[in-house]
Amino acid sequence: MVEWTDFERATIQDIFSKIDYDIVGPATLARCLVVYPWCQRYFGNFGNLYNAAAISSNPMVAKHGTIILHGLDRAVKNMDDIKNTYAELSVLHSEKLHVDPDNFKVTGYETAAITVIIYIL
Numbered sequence: 001m002v003e004w005t006d007f008e009r010a011t012i013q014d015i016f017s018k019i020d021y022d023i024v025g026p027a028t029l030a031r032c033l034v035v036y037p038w039c040q041r042y043f044g045n046f047g048n049l050y051n052a053a054a055i056s057s058n059p060m061v062a063k064h065g066t067i068i069l070h071g072l073d074r075a076v077k078n079m080d081d082i083k084n085t086y087a088e089l090s091v092l093h094s095e096k097l098h099v100d101p102d103n104f105k106v107t108g109y110e111t112a113a114i115t116v117i118i119y120i121l
Contacts, residue, residue: 029065
């Protein structure tokens, strides 16, 4: 279990309080699908994912990107019990959808990158 300092907890909560989930979420998932095209295999029912323009304008990508970001928000709201917070979601993604765990790292990196690009640069 991670032991968060008061500063870390406040910083993370402050960052998430400023994020527009409807902008960062879709941009994050779209970037993942463009930069890491092997991730597209999990989204075969999303229709046209043939190029960056199609991915970026796909409403199903946008919707799921927002859902992903709200999922990260659950962790922010439950920082002392992240493991149990994600238990059910973990089973879904690992046992039913067979998502490679490394894809979650990719999503985390891209969330950070998009957040920095939009809010800091």
